[in-house]
Amino acid sequence: MDVVSPELNSLLPDEIMDTEAIEDISDSQAHGTNTQSKTTNETTVPMETDTTTSSLPILKQSLATSTTSTKTTNSVSGTTVSTGGLKLSGPFTISAANHQIILNKVATAQASEASKSSATCHQVIKQEGQKLLVTAIGKSGSPIVLQLPNSKAPVGQTSADPKIQTPQFKVVTIGGRPELKPLVGCTTNQMTALQTQQLKAVQIAKKTPTSSAPIKFIITKTVNSKGASPQSQVVAGRVLTQTSSVLPTKTITLTEPIGTSLQSIPGKKIAISPLKTPSKVTVVSVASPTSSAPPKTVTLPVNLALGQQILAVQQSTSASPVKVVSSQATAQNIKPVQSVAVGGVSGSHFKTIIPLATQPNVQQIQVPGSRFHYVRLVTATTASSTVQPSGPSTNSVQTAKPMMVSTGAVRMSVPIVPAQSVKQVAPKPLTTAVQGVSTSQTQQRLIMPATPLPQIQPNFTNLPPGTVLAPAPGGGNVGYAVVPAQYVTQLQQSPFVTLANNSSFSASSGVQTQARLPVNGVSTTESTSRPRKPCNCTKSQCLKLYCDCFANGEFCNNCNCNNCFNNLEHETERLKAIKTCLDRNPEAFKPKIGKGKEGESDRRHSKGCNCKRSGCLKNYCECYEAKIMCSSICKCIGCKNFEESPERKTLMHLADAAEVRVQQQTAAKTKLSSQISDLLMRTTPVIPTGGGRLPYTFVTKEVLEATCECLLERAKCSEQTLQPQAEAERMILEEFGHCLMSIINSAGKAKVDCASINC
DNA sequence: GAGTTTGAAACT
């Protein structure tokens, strides 16, 4: 698999925009799915159903089989999930070169046959050959070849085998309905490895309205603590669990042995363009090269269930470590699970896992130059492939090569929540300490809109910026849901799973996302400036273009709006609103300002303004607000927003001057703050080398005592004079200020004296 | 912060 260069990416839009082509693909996939669906039904994996209750027993059962107990329903430690008899487990490694790994339905004939052959829950993939054909993506239909671990476990091993285990799991549940319990049962395949390995599993349960069976994904990564590089982490995979009224839940577990080294997977193509803005998350599905292509080091013990979804991972150019963090700690002896880090050494890279709706496979594509994010859904492979769980041998320590990567600077997290009821089903955050990922954020759920919106499908070009199409339930093999790019960012905030780069992550300041703030006031630990103003909508429910957030294809985030529906919790309404807007104006979500090349002269308002009273010199005017001049298409009256307008020039000068002042003030504040902190931090004597530092420590014990005495004395005075408490506090504070000034002045004098001595 | 102005969006 390869990542397509930006140049190549530029070619994507046309293809993507080709609605017919997409439909064709969908159809083709649908056919494949049909065959698979039969197989699925026969085997064990039912599609999602609305009722989660059916799945619960299965989960419980699987849990019971697990050798280890779990404290919380959300996570099971040391177990692998077995549901529905489908199980994928095995280590896999993705080379840094890989941009993505997508497990999709098997599009190729090979895959289909394999799936058919595996009439039952048995794995589709042959482990023996070390190569696993997981899926085909996109038109290319190129299967992804995964290399199976060398484990000697029987190929046909089903998930039911409780003995095979992977050390630790973190389970993340994504999507799904409220009633669905986030939890996923995992059975540990190898208990012996518990001490040495850590396995994380992310389980994503997702539910679509139409389909009743929730899908759960579990991504597990085994980490060998004893490995040479402790940081090496592997994303083992994810377990998908589907439950339907008919069939038991399926679980797919992908495990990656740490021991395998990353290797670049030469792939065919992948596409996906760099994000227009760092905030936007782009997930590119990568089609694996033909089977003939050398298998990359991805060793996947994969058990695929029918209709299950697999994540698409985009790998950034550099293999920066990515961490997946699950907030929940695993049970038992296992060491606290570290966040799963996948990634290379340098560069901040993040991995995004996008939970899919009922329809399993998703391909996300971002079109270069487009703010839209597209997700192409692909039906899961029909054949339930059961890959042998990676045995202990397979779990050998791997060097930490990250498996997934996203475009640099994008950080994504996997939302885990049952689809429609975010509130109810939110899985509890894991207790285990997670590395590099903040779990403090409020639980946000990624709810995949399950609502089928066939109308929207054709309008790929008109989707709101940052929109991601997610599979819609009930839509057959391929469905689409509109998900704003921010969706992904919200996921980042999810405590459950976070994919981020590893140790280098902290150093990498480049990671920025569009909006890291949680929806509607939920604060996140990450302090990132919000690019857009919060809206204040009161009547539109933020579902009309009046709302800037909605108009920009974003969720409301830290907004001041009332009765906001522009969030994950109201995805259905939101989707309807989007559809309405698109019906009214197919270009409603397109940028109003044409993209200029370099200068502003090339930018202009797509529709032009209609100002009557503002002279187009106030921010009421969309042209002026965008800092562009009105053009011939504007219908404004009394326009003064043209090149030679003296009024405009005056305003521009004023604006520039104001901006300069702000910058100066900011710089001054920064400098002052720096100086103060430098002063205060200086607690040890410094040799007067002329470096501008104070020669002596001026905050000594004596000074502190004196200061405290002064403050106490002031307090006594205030008490004696019967002053009110507030006044007393004020006076004490003033006294403290005086003390501080005295200290600083004394330090300054000391510095001068010292400098003079040195001279 | 409350009220007004403004123009895009929505509606008829």
Added chain:
DNA sequence: CAGTTTCAAACTC
């Protein structure tokens, strides 16, 4: 398509 209403941001006080 035009006129009117609704809406939220921009603006003023």
